[in-house]
Amino acid sequence: MKIARVGALLALVAAMAAPATAQEKRPLDHEDYDHWNSIRDDAVSADGAWLVYRLVPDEGDARLVVRSLNDDRSLTLARGASPRFTSDSRYLLALVEPMQSVVDSLEAEGSGDELPHDSLAVVDLADFSVTRKADVRSLRIPEDAGDWMAYLREEPDGSEEPAEEGAEEEEEESDEAPRLDDGTVLVVHTLDSGVETTFEHVVDYGFAADGSALYYTSSGEEGAADGVVRVLPDGTSTAVASGEGRYVQLAVSDEGVAAFLSDRDDRDSEAPDFALYVAPEAGTASARVSTGAAALPADWAPSEHGTVTFSESGRRVFFGTAPAPEPTPESEVPEHERVEVDIWNWKDPYIQPMQLVQAERERERSYRAMLDLADDRMLQIATEEVPDVEVGRRGDGSVALGVSDLPYRQLVSWDGRYADLYVIDLDDGSRRMVAEMVRRGWDLSPGERYVARWDGFDRTWYGIDVETGEEVDLTGALGVPVHDILDDHPDALRPYGAAGWTEGDERFLVYDRFDIWAVDPRGEASPRNVTEGVGRDTGTRFRYLDLDREDPVVPSDEDVLLSSFHVSTKASGVYRDRFGEGRPPEPLLEADARVSDVRKAEDADVVTFTRSTFSDFPDIWVTDLEFDDAREVTDANPHQSRYLWGTAELVEWTSADGIPLQGILYKPEGFDPEREYPMMVYFYERSSDGLHRYIVPDAGSSSINRSFYVSRGYLVFVPDIPYRIGYPGESAVDAVVPGVVSLIDAGFVDEERIGVQGHSWGGYQIAYMITRSDIFAAAEAGAPVSNMISAYGGIRWASGMSRAFQYERTQSRIGGSLWDETLRYIENSPIFSADKIRTPLLMMHNDEDGAVPWYQGIELFVALRRLGQPVWMLNYNGEAHGLREEHNQEDWAIRMQQFFDHYLKGAPAPVWMEEGVPAIRKGETLGLELTEKRAVSEEAGRGR
Numbered sequence: 001m002k003i004a005r006v007g008a009l010l011a012l013v014a015a016m017a018a019p020a021t022a023q024e025k026r027p028l029d030h031e032d033y034d035h036w037n038s039i040r041d042d043a044v045s046a047d048g049a050w051l052v053y054r055l056v057p058d059e060g061d062a063r064l065v066v067r068s069l070n071d072d073r074s075l076t077l078a079r080g081a082s083p084r085f086t087s088d089s090r091y092l093l094a095l096v097e098p099m100q101s102v103v104d105s106l107e108a109e110g111s112g113d114e115l116p117h118d119s120l121a122v123v124d125l126a127d128f129s130v131t132r133k134a135d136v137r138s139l140r141i142p143e144d145a146g147d148w149m150a151y152l153r154e155e156p157d158g159s160e161e162p163a164e165e166g167a168e169e170e171e172e173e174s175d176e177a178p179r180l181d182d183g184t185v186l187v188v189h190t191l192d193s194g195v196e197t198t199f200e201h202v203v204d205y206g207f208a209a210d211g212s213a214l215y216y217t218s219s220g221e222e223g224a225a226d227g228v229v230r231v232l233p234d235g236t237s238t239a240v241a242s243g244e245g246r247y248v249q250l251a252v253s254d255e256g257v258a259a260f261l262s263d264r265d266d267r268d269s270e271a272p273d274f275a276l277y278v279a280p281e282a283g284t285a286s287a288r289v290s291t292g293a294a295a296l297p298a299d300w301a302p303s304e305h306g307t308v309t310f311s312e313s314g315r316r317v318f319f320g321t322a323p324a325p326e327p328t329p330e331s332e333v334p335e336h337e338r339v340e341v342d343i344w345n346w347k348d349p350y351i352q353p354m355q356l357v358q359a360e361r362e363r364e365r366s367y368r369a370m371l372d373l374a375d376d377r378m379l380q381i382a383t384e385e386v387p388d389v390e391v392g393r394r395g396d397g398s399v400a401l402g403v404s405d406l407p408y409r410q411l412v413s414w415d416g417r418y419a420d421l422y423v424i425d426l427d428d429g430s431r432r433m434v435a436e437m438v439r440r441g442w443d444l445s446p447g448e449r450y451v452a453r454w455d456g457f458d459r460t461w462y463g464i465d466v467e468t469g470e471e472v473d474l475t476g477a478l479g480v481p482v483h484d485i486l487d488d489h490p491d492a493l494r495p496y497g498a499a500g501w502t503e504g505d506e507r508f509l510v511y512d513r514f515d516i517w518a519v520d521p522r523g524e525a526s527p528r529n530v531t532e533g534v535g536r537d538t539g540t541r542f543r544y545l546d547l548d549r550e551d552p553v554v555p556s557d558e559d560v561l562l563s564s565f566h567v568s569t570k571a572s573g574v575y576r577d578r579f580g581e582g583r584p585p586e587p588l589l590e591a592d593a594r595v596s597d598v599r600k601a602e603d604a605d606v607v608t609f610t611r612s613t614f615s616d617f618p619d620i621w622v623t624d625l626e627f628d629d630a631r632e633v634t635d636a637n638p639h640q641s642r643y644l645w646g647t648a649e650l651v652e653w654t655s656a657d658g659i660p661l662q663g664i665l666y667k668p669e670g671f672d673p674e675r676e677y678p679m680m681v682y683f684y685e686r687s688s689d690g691l692h693r694y695i696v697p698d699a700g701s702s703s704i705n706r707s708f709y710v711s712r713g714y715l716v717f718v719p720d721i722p723y724r725i726g727y728p729g730e731s732a733v734d735a736v737v738p739g740v741v742s743l744i745d746a747g748f749v750d751e752e753r754i755g756v757q758g759h760s761w762g763g764y765q766i767a768y769m770i771t772r773s774d775i776f777a778a779a780e781a782g783a784p785v786s787n788m789i790s791a792y793g794g795i796r797w798a799s800g801m802s803r804a805f806q807y808e809r810t811q812s813r814i815g816g817s818l819w820d821e822t823l824r825y826i827e828n829s830p831i832f833s834a835d836k837i838r839t840p841l842l843m844m845h846n847d848e849d850g851a852v853p854w855y856q857g858i859e860l861f862v863a864l865r866r867l868g869q870p871v872w873m874l875n876y877n878g879e880a881h882g883l884r885e886e887h888n889q890e891d892w893a894i895r896m897q898q899f900f901d902h903y904l905k906g907a908p909a910p911v912w913m914e915e916g917v918p919a920i921r922k923g924e925t926l927g928l929e930l931t932e933k934r935a936v937s938e939e940a941g942r943g944r
Helices: 003-010 030-035 100-108 167-173 352-363 406-413 534-538 638-642 706-711 728-746 761-769 788-792 804-808 822-827 830-836 855-866 886-905 931-943
Strands: 037-044 050-057 063-068 074-078 080-085 091-096 119-124 129-133 136-140 148-153 184-190 196-207 214-218 227-231 237-242 247-252 258-262 275-279 286-289 300-302 316-323 367-372 377-380 388-391 399-404 418-425 431-439 442-444 450-455 460-465 471-473 498-501 508-511 516-519 540-545 560-566 572-577 586-591 594-600 606-612 619-624 646-654 660-668 677-682 715-719 749-759 778-782 841-844 871-874
Touching: 030 886, 037 080, 037 606, 037 619, 050 080, 050 091, 050 619, 063 080, 074 091, 074 119, 091 136, 119 136, 136 196, 148 196, 196 227, 196 247, 214 247, 227 247, 227 258, 227 275, 237 258, 237 275, 258 316, 275 300, 275 316, 286 367, 399 442, 406 418, 406 804, 418 450, 431 450, 431 460, 460 508, 498 540, 516 540, 534 540, 540 572, 560 586, 560 594, 646 706, 646 728, 660 706, 660 728, 677 728, 677 886, 706 715, 715 728, 728 749, 728 761, 749 761, 749 886, 761 778, 761 830, 778 886, 788 804, 788 822, 788 855, 830 855, 841 855, 841 886, 855 871, 871 886
Parallel strands: 572 594, 677 715, 677 749, 749 778, 778 841, 841 871
Antiparallel strands: 037 050, 050 063, 063 074, 080 091, 091 119, 119 129, 136 148, 148 184, 184 196, 196 214, 214 227, 227 237, 247 258, 258 275, 275 286, 300 316, 316 367, 367 377, 388 399, 399 418, 418 431, 442 450, 450 460, 460 471, 498 508, 508 516, 540 560, 560 572, 572 586, 594 606, 606 619, 646 660, 660 715
16 A cells, blocks of 8 residues: 555644645645646657657556647546657657556566567558557657658567576576677568568667668577578668677668677687678668777777767767776686775775776776768777767767766866867867866867867856867957856856857857857957847746757748746746847747747647746746747646645845845735734745746655645745855845745744754755754755765765765855864854754655664764754655655655654644654554544544
8 A cells, every 4th residue: 555545534624734725625635645646758740740658647557638729629548658650740659658557566566577568559540440460579760751660679578498407507607799689570561561570689770860761670490590680661671781790879871881899800819800891872881990990099990888879970980989898707616705996096086985886887887989871981989098089070070079087087086077078080089188177068069170168267158269279268248257157156157148159150159148159269259149138137047949859050031939937926938039140139929937848849830838826836838939829739747737736926125134035935825914823934046937847746756746735724935045155054045034034024924833854955954943042943954964074075976986076066065174163164054053943854765765864863863852842853764965766755755844844733643753653663653643542543543
């Protein structure tokens, strides 16, 4: 039984949540989470005639809906997933997942190896007829051709022959590289006729974008079926490579050339090497790059871990190389006597925990190389010295941008990530450094004439001429900041970003807080405000909407769409502009709502977008490029009307140090300003821009759900917090407490019933805040840092990184090392003022937390317990920084509600709070029952 199902037994004072005039609606309860849908995988057909989307509930089976955008026709597929339209918009293809209840039942019985498989649905959009195929693993279609498809079947359960006795031992003793699993059946399906052709032993497959061919790799029958096969639209097939071996990393160009790796010619060696093969549009494949090739470093070979891809034109093949594998030496030391030790060396680029987290990735690291098919020329682009490269013109360029962070890897422990930038000539492989020790973003222009880079210390964009290496300050003359003026970290500051490059790399388009600027990468022409200063004049933030992801260029001679966001009111919308002209942006849609996810059909002037407020789910709307007659075409959660909800509004106040601030105040439905309400406070840096965010009722991984608490009669206040470097805790107090006081002064907040909740960085701020203020009647601080001194020297175990960088440079904002700013570390640590805490405190801190070590929670718990203060800490065994398991999430949501209902609404305390749950009863009881009800039950039992 799911923990949420005990909600009805807990009697959580639901009547207190609803005003008397609204009893026809009921407040949300934990069991209601499962009913709420999200919209996922939405897409519009290329011709703009069809919309597909999935309605995915929190628990249970999803529904896939395809509907006409020209009339009222629609079709729903139960459990549909991974939808895609054919390029001619005539068919919809989707996988159909098994029933979740069946899967859950089999898993509960321990039948995990016998789970049902997905199936395939092919929907003819002309008449909504559906063709179904069972036991399907995957499906693929050509990107630009709509007349055929292919799908890979699952291997039927129980079809594998049992291994002969001793076979496993023989395989373990073999020195040969392991084979791929035997393949399964590939079905090539002609959509119009329904004719199918099957091929056995298939492992991987892929189409040419133009639909001219399909290729597949195969494996099976003890090597007899190994190879690569080309299939044509008429169903004929030809082997392009065969022979025992592994065939991996299959890639197919748009025009039907295939490339792949195979070790077939090196099977007899103890550690076989791979070679790169290329199969032309007609004919068989040939090995084009193998061990010993002149262009390869000595003792290197193509790597099975490096992805094979084609350039946009198909003229080049890119693949990974690495030092050729060597046989693993056999150890003569018995396994029980082998020493296992991690050696921490001060010279290591990364500390040992970080190395261990990345060990598998490093073992499989490959370095990008290029084969030019036209002149049969191979070039090693990436090297061990410059391991990361980006090739210009989508793989067809004459240069690559190389990036190396090798000299600066130690700095990630206490400072940040830096890299040197190189321009690599793809004719001869020569390289030259064009920027040293760069922090944060860089971009090779589409025409590969320039590299743009951001400097967060200088707070400007630079342009580097690829040919000359000359660097130009692009934004210093703008007269307005292009760095985020609200970025208050003691580090390189963030940019507002960039829209991209115009045709021919003529201009680079950068953002300030409001407007868009065209800057000359040569530094010759003056910058031009292409939004004509309208953004700054009206307090509106304009950003370019890229409706064609295939085109890397921002057009300057045709209309473009811009998103708009008013920084004060939080209203948003869509504008039209033309950057090459001097006209101001033209409003097409403006709303006191959140307008987002604007997309255009590939071949039609059909646009979809979402529109939401706190009260309105972000359903999908459809319109044209004029945004005339926009209409809502989905209704994901019609049942919301049965529940008490609420409203969200902006509130403003001034911090203790005189800074004007904004926050969000959520009010219950039927709010009465003459009443006094209990109030929850939640925060995480700045949140007011999310005024119109719809919040799905959900247990969540760590924090309160605002919709849930407002539905149950709470006010919820979410304040913004600006920070002073060196004083993060005090900054939070100076922002939050005056905001709370301003609401108390408004007359509708019960000052004796205010709670506060936050997780991680929010949890730390709460732990600090309750050492400085008694304004809260109850507090929950999730995964809080309580002692910055011990935390500074700790490890973020999920990444293996030292935690020092966080305090010196990023979120904790101390601004210096432990020995440079010792007093700041002490002053900002709640543990040193734990004796000042008078607020009942609940914490969740889990033993597998990979971000904040759980001993931070332990330190605070032990201190408050020693001081005799009410404190509880929950450790969900094996859970991480945020809860991942749904049953744990729901348990935590219930306990938080019980905790706050007790202190803020006078509800009875549950057993886990009042009496605890002894370790000897762990697993027997959760202690969720309310003590008052248990007492009544026991009294009744004695009476009998």
